[in-house]
Amino acid sequence: xxxxxxxxxxxxxxxxxxxxxxxxxxxxxxxxxxxxxxxxxxxxxxxxxxxxxxxxxxxxxxxxxxxxxxxxxxxxxxxxxxxxxxxxxxxxxxxxxxxxxxxxxxx
Amino acid sequence: xxxxxxxxxxxxxxxxxxxxxxxxxxxxxxxxxxxxxxxxxxxxxxxxxxxxxxxxxxxxxxxxxxxxxxxxxxxxxxxxxxxxxxxxxxxxxxxxxxxxxxxxxxxxxxxx
Numbered sequence: 001x002x003x004x005x006x007x008x009x010x011x012x013x014x015x016x017x018x019x020x021x022x023x024x025x026x027x028x029x030x031x032x033x034x035x036x037x038x039x040x041x042x043x044x045x046x047x048x049x050x051x052x053x054x055x056x057x058x059x060x061x062x063x064x065x066x067x068x069x070x071x072x073x074x075x076x077x078x079x080x081x082x083x084x085x086x087x088x089x090x091x092x093x094x095x096x097x098x099x100x101x102x103x104x105x106x107x
Numbered sequence: 108x109x110x111x112x113x114x115x116x117x118x119x120x121x122x123x124x125x126x127x128x129x130x131x132x133x134x135x136x137x138x139x140x141x142x143x144x145x146x147x148x149x150x151x152x153x154x155x156x157x158x159x160x161x162x163x164x165x166x167x168x169x170x171x172x173x174x175x176x177x178x179x180x181x182x183x184x185x186x187x188x189x190x191x192x193x194x195x196x197x198x199x200x201x202x203x204x205x206x207x208x209x210x211x212x213x214x215x216x217x218x219x
Contacts, residue, residue: 031206042111042197042210043150088150092206095165097142099149 004089004098012104016078021101023089024071030092032072034063037086037100079105110134111211113198119217126185128214130198137203139181141165141173143194144213150197156181157203188218 005024013019023032031050035043047056049065049072056063060083062075076083086100114129132139140155142165152165154173162173170192174182181200185192195215199208 033206033208035210040213040215042199042213043208045207045209048206090208095152095155097150099147 004091004096006087006089006098006101008101009099010102010104012106013079015080015105015107017105018075018077019079019103020073020075021087021103022071022073023098025091027070029065029069029072032065032069033090034072034074035088035090037088039085043086043088076103079103081105081107111198111200111209113196113211113214115214116212117215117217119219120185120188121219122189124188124218126188126216126218128183128185128196128198128216130181130183130200130211131179132181132200132209133179134200134209135178136200136209137178138201138208139175140199140201140208141171141181141183142197142199143167143192144197145194153183190218192216193218 007022033048034046036046037043047063052069053067054065060077064073084105086102088100089098111132120126141153142150144150151167153171154165156162156175159178172184195213197213198211201208
């Protein structure tokens with residue numbers, strides 16, 4: 001089982017700030033997904049990254065896959081209260097999930 | 108849009124009861140999954156299925172069983188519910204050719 005470490009565990013910021021959260025593994029990812037989960041709901045897929053060095057953008061969210069495919073980051077620009085939620089990374093076939101970063105954005 | 112539905116959003120059962128959690132997807136996905144989610148432990152895979160009548164154990168199958176008689180439906184069964192099975196249960200589905208999963212809204216199960 002591939003272990004995924006996410007950091008930070010919790011993050012509380014004000015609206016308009018930028019932030020970055022991380023997902024790391026000791027072994028190489030074949031691919032990686034990022035999900036966002038709102039309280040009381042199931043996770044929703046945001047993006048899949050496959051190629052080392054890949055960068056994908058989804059509006060104010062920027063996802064990067066490390067060159068060695070052992071780490072990934074999610075950067076949010078000008079965070080909004082609607083970005084509040086639990087951000088999860090998952091490895092191939094999403095059989096392994098990190099414990100997530102819980103983000104709170106206050107107005 | 109992919110839709111994954113779960114039979115109940117909230118469920119309260121007594122210790123020792125047999126509990127059925129139903130999951131239905133409408134996108135003809137081959138893969139279906141059951142997870143539980145607990146604070147501090149994250150999502151943990153209970154069982155998954157790659158095809159009708161096929162099942163594979165995940166990381167924490169003890170105390171659970173599953174059934175997949177039809178492609179669109181994947182059921183999780185707690186043979187004799189215990190208090191340590193109080194949790195949020197999440198079902199997901201996905202294509203065999205894809206890494207992506209689509210989740211239902213979850214069932215919050217309380218066993219008293």
